[in-house]
Amino acid sequence: xxxSPYRRLVHDAVRSAEGPLSATEVHELLGGTGIGLATVYRLxxxxxxxxxxxxxxxxxxxxxxxxxxxxxxxxxxxxxxNKVFAVLGCPRGIDRLVPEGFELERHEVILSGRCSDxxxxx
Amino acid sequence: xxxSPYRRLVHDAVRSAEGPLSATEVHELLGGTGIGLATVYRLxxxxxxxxxxxxxxxxxxxxxxxxxxxxxxxxxxxxxxNKVFAVLGCPRGIDRLVPEGFELERHEVILSGRCSDxxxxx
DNA sequence: TTGATAATGAGAATTCATTATCATTTAGAT
DNA sequence: ATCTAAATGATAATGAATTCTCATTATCAA
Numbered sequence: 001x002x003x004s005p006y007r008r009l010v011h012d013a014v015r016s017a018e019g020p021l022s023a024t025e026v027h028e029l030l031g032g033t034g035i036g037l038a039t040v041y042r043l044x045x046x047x048x049x050x051x052x053x054x055x056x057x058x059x060x061x062x063x064x065x066x067x068x069x070x071x072x073x074x075x076x077x078x079x080x081x082n083k084v085f086a087v088l089g090c091p092r093g094i095d096r097l098v099p100e101g102f103e104l105e106r107h108e109v110i111l112s113g114r115c116s117d118x119x120x121x122x
Numbered sequence: 123x124x125x126s127p128y129r130r131l132v133h134d135a136v137r138s139a140e141g142p143l144s145a146t147e148v149h150e151l152l153g154g155t156g157i158g159l160a161t162v163y164r165l166x167x168x169x170x171x172x173x174x175x176x177x178x179x180x181x182x183x184x185x186x187x188x189x190x191x192x193x194x195x196x197x198x199x200x201x202x203x204n205k206v207f208a209v210l211g212c213p214r215g216i217d218r219l220v221p222e223g224f225e226l227e228r229h230e231v232i233l234s235g236r237c238s239d240x241x242x243x244x
Numbered sequence: 245t246t247g248a249t250a251a252t253g254a255g256a257a258t259t260c261a262t263t264a265t266c267a268t269t270t271a272g273a274t
Numbered sequence: 275a276t277c278t279a280a281a282t283g284a285t286a287a288t289g290a291a292t293t294c295t296c297a298t299t300a301t302c303a304a
Contacts, residue, residue, distance in 0.1 A: 002301055004248045023212070023292080034255040057181035062291055074219060087221060091213035094231065099209060101198060101238035102143060105201060108181070109216065110230045111287065116223035124271060124280050145262080158283040163262065184261055 006035050011042040011052065011067075019075060020064030028106040040068040058084065058110055074109035080118035087111065128157050132165040133174065133189075141197060141207040142178040142186030157188035180206065181230060202240035209233065 013029050014021055027040045043063045045054030056064040056091070058077060064084060076085045091109065098104045114120070135151050136143055143151070149162045166187045169175030178185040180199060186206060198207045213231065218224045236242070 004251060005300095006252085007168060033189035038293080040255080042251085045293095059181055075162075076219075076221065076224060085221065085224075089214045089218045089219050090230075091219065093213045094233070097198075097211050097213065097231070098233060098235075099198065099207065099238070101241065102207075103236040103241050104233055105235035106177040107234070107265085108232045109219070110232070111216070111220060111226055111251055112229070113220075113227035116221070119223065119225050122151045126281060128282085156283085158265080160284080161282055164281085167263095 002098075004043070004070055006030075006039055007046075008039060009016070009033060010033070011047060014044075014047070014053060014065050015067045017066075019083065020054075020066035022062040022064050024062065031049070056084075076111040076113070076115070078115035078118050079112050080114055083115060085115060126165070128152075128155070128161055129165055129168075131155060131157070132162060136166075136169070136175060137189050141186075141205065142176075142188035142226050144186050145185040146184065147185075152178060179204075180230075196233070198233040198235070198237070198241050200237035201234050203235055205237060207237060 009030055010026055013026050013033045018024075023037065023040050023044055026039050026044065027035065030040070044053060047065065048055050052068055054068050056066055056075065057073060058064065061077075061082070061084075066086065070086065071088060073086045073088045074088055074090065076087050077083075078085075087115075094107050095104060131152055132148055133203055135148050145159065145162050148166065149157065149159045152162070166175060166237050169187065170177050174190055175187045176190050176198065178221065179216075180186065182196060183199075183204070183206075184236055188208065192208065193210060194212055195208045195210045198209050199205070217226060218225075
């Protein structure tokens with residue numbers, strides 16, 4: 001792996017975001033640098049491959065990427081601006097939902113609604 | 123709306139399934155009837171439009187359809203056979219995850235693992 | 245400095261789900 | 275029995291996300 005001037009920028013963008021970012025979002029954040037979308041995809045996928053990043057798949061949207069090693073958390077997707085936020089914590093009793101004879105491997109809780117920037121003023 | 127010999131078949135398939143079905147799954151279930159995939163999509167979308175069916179979107183997969191009016195529930199997706207099952211109930215304390223200033227509209231809990239047909243024998 | 249090769253950007257190609265098109269069949273009112 | 279519009283199937287077209295291709299540029303060890 002040779003030096004890539006963009007690797008740090010892409011990973012920094014992901015690490016400093018409030019939630020997982022899509023390739024397009026990263027590309028837009030780095031718009032000033034001239035980085036190409038293909039390179040963004042390359043670096044994000046490479047990050048997943050070597051364990052620095054985690055791919056986050058939510059319904060109806062492109063794959064997103066977040067830093068590996070975060071504490072257990074879930075996600076909130078704003079129905080207005082479509083940004084996704086990490087939310088720490090986890091509801092109790094998820095295992096009680098698992099049907100008899102099934103084996104739970106993973107779970108995801110997806111909240112949606114208005115983020116603080118998009119709540120309609122009363 | 124004229125008589126459609128397939129409408130009942132499609133809706134019956136959805137109603138008698140253990141979880142939401144994709145258009146492809148319905149098409150395969152009705153394979154013996156000669157129904158075309160386009161017609162399956164038409165009838166499923168029509169079902170959603172007139173309130174008989176609900177569209178269920180999960181990560182990484184086609185839209186699925188389930189009967190309207192089910193009690194509150196979530197979904198379990200088998201990581202081996204990719205079937206999706208409805209699971210009744212809901213974990214407590216989901217609202218406590220919502221960040222300050224955010225407004226929760228909906229939530230989805232997605233379990234994944236092995237369904238009873240796919241658990242590896244010990 | 246040079247050479248092998250990694251990194252890059254632009255855009256073509258791919259993949260998959262879904263919708264649109266259109267010629268044909270068919271229901272069902274008249 | 276006839277006629278009009280709905281229903282249908284086959285398949286083309288679309289849309290969106292992602293990957294691939296390839297010519298070019300840049301890195302860095304020797």
